[in-house]
Amino acid sequence: MNLFLGAVRLALSAIARNKLRAALTVLGILIGVTAVVMVTALAGGASASVGSQIDNFGSNLLFINPESVQQSGARGKVTGxxxxxxxxxxxxxxxxxxxxxxxxxxxxxxxxxxxxxxxxxxxxxxxxxxxxxxxxxxxxxxxxxxxxxxxxxxxxxxxxxxxxxxxxxxxxxxxxxxxxxxxxxxxxxxxxxxxxxxxxxxxxxxxxxxxxxxxxxxxxxxxxxxxxxxxxxxxxxxxxxxxxxxxxxxxxxxxxxxxDFNVNTQAEFRKAQEAISGVLSALLLAVAGVSLVVGGIGVMNIMLVSVAERTREIGIRLSIGARERDILVQFLIEAIVLSMVGGLLGILLGSAATVALGRALGWDTVPSAQAIGVATATSAFIGVVFGFLPARRAASLDPIEALRTE
Structure with a gap:
């Protein structure tokens, strides 16, 4: 436990020493998480708004429309x-x-x-x-x-x-x-x-x-x-x-x-509306997911730069008894902390933007607890996945070669 807390302190001090780099790392995750929260809430608000308009028609309403049919022996269609x-x-x-x-x-x-x-x-x-x-x-x-x-x-x-x-x-x-x-x-x-x-x-x-x-x-x-x-x-x-x-x-x-006619109910309109909303929500979430992946790549690249700049520091720690696992945990925690900070800021920004847009559009848009939970978990996951390669590279450095680095 003490080793873990020590790794956390080292990670936080390293982040504090490089505020600009940390801010750039956080920015990519912030944008992706903001997009996820906004898309989820706005899609739900839009679906609820359209659903209430359909219900306003009357839940037991039926529309009977004439339909064009092909008559036997006729060249074209005949309208019912x-x-x-x-x-x-x-x-x-x-x-x-x-x-x-x-x-x-x-x-x-x-x-x-x-x-x-x-x-x-x-x-x-x-x-x-x-x-x-x-x-x-x-x-x-x-x-x-x-x-x-x-x-x-x-x-x-x-x-x-x-x-x-x-x-x-x-x-x-x-x-x-x-x-x-x-x-x-x-x-x-x-x-x-x-x-x-x-x-x-x-x-x-x-x-x-x-x-x-x-x-x-x-x-x-x-x-x-x-x-x-x-x-x-x-x-x-x-x-x-x-x-x-x-x-x-x-x-x-x-x-x-x-x-030569068709009979449609409100339930059919609602099913069609829900299907369209589902497809649009999936597409928008996919776009937001791409933003998160791009943010994760940004985390990985900046962490790799950090490893390159701190090679001598890593060599010193390894030479005085630090284990590969300690170095791995330190850099992983750095990546996770940066991703989580970006995720939390993204949740706050996304929630505020969602409420503002909902008021402007007249929709009942409230960020869902599920979306916030998914965004938080995704931030931590990105920190682990995209932070592992830089952390592994730092842990596998040869102490002697690392100490020779200027």
Whole structure:
């Protein structure tokens, strides 16, 4: 134990005598460990942020989209067709489905006075709002009679309201979409960006009949997409199976044939998001790992220089009775101490930078105990691995040859 403590004292005194060299050695490890801590925390924060946005869509949400299929004897692909009648059939017969809403949309210009805004124009039914967890902050929604009579009313998002009306109350005012005047009857509560990056507050919603009659004429009953909500999160998979079976029957798609639609759940989006996050995190950690390896090589090179400069000192110690093991332990401890100091400084710097970036990005980023533990262990490991060669070279010096070195 006394020998080990003596080796530690010698190592620390050697580091203290060469502060600049020690600082350069520490710097390489510091950068690598900082990168590891930041990458791990930011990847977790980004994944949690996207996950919360997906959950904000609704954990029991299902998207039913038309799919292009190859018809027998046809040269090209034919796009599948979804209708409002499909939605009504799903509501009647799929017992695990709580609500269904059709969706038609396009990009268009909205005008109020001398102001205008390019935004998403969409037609749907009132079922859309509970399905997507949209709430009206000001005013009210349209009614079923508005849908039947194709009334020229609309509900707008917060972004559209700010562009057209500033701080004024939009409810009751009339905007123009194309040539048709629409009365604003409500403003949605802010939702922010979706996981796909689009602004969910930058839209104008109206009864689907009004949209079809005055904004974008389409064939009767056609829908770009159907949205549905299962009766609970636990019945989502069952609802998906029921919708698939029902639409295959309605669209006369036999066994073994590709359907002209697809039904996706939030769980599938989350799995895809987690897979993408995992790949990105692995790539970023690999880059951070390269930084640590470069830092380790720096430790080895500077320790080799230290051995060369202290050859005569090593020869004196060996000639007065120091064993090879003592020299080996001394230089190994020097390398480990330098690596650990770099690792601890890297953890502090990485944690501070992570918190600052998390606040700037609006993410909940906290350095994980696992990442800090791995960074600490990696620092010690680098000190041992990359410090062994210089330590071994120092221990294997011939005392007589070492004493002759000037």
């Amino acid at each position: 067709r979804l209708t409002e009648a499909d939605g009504r059939a799903i509501m009647r017969e799929a017992v695990s489905v709580a609500q269904v809403a059709p969706w038609l949309s396009t990009m268009g210009q909205v005008v109020y006075g001398d102001k205008n805004a390019a935004t998403t124009l969409a037609g749907t039914t009132t079922s859309y709002f509970p399905i997507r967890r949209f709430r009206v902050g000001k005013g009210e929604l349209w009614t079923e009679s508005d849908e039947t009579l194709k009334t020229k009313v609309c509900v707008i998002g917060e972004t559209v309201a700010e562009k057209l009306f500033g701080t004024a109350d939009p409810v009751g005012r009339t905007i123009r979409i194309g040539r048709a005047p629409f009365r604003v009857i409500g403003v949605l509560e802010p939702k922010g960006n979706s996981p796909f990056g689009d602004d969910q507050d930058d839209r104008v919603l109206m009864p689907i009949g009004s949209f079809r009659a005055r904004v974008m004429p389409t064939s009767p009953g056609r829908a770009d997409m159907l949205m549905a909500s299962a009766t609970s999160e636990q019945t989502t998979v069952r609802a998906q199976a029921q919708i698939t079976a029902l639409l295959r029957q309605r669209h006369r798609i036999g066994p073994g044939k590709d359907p």
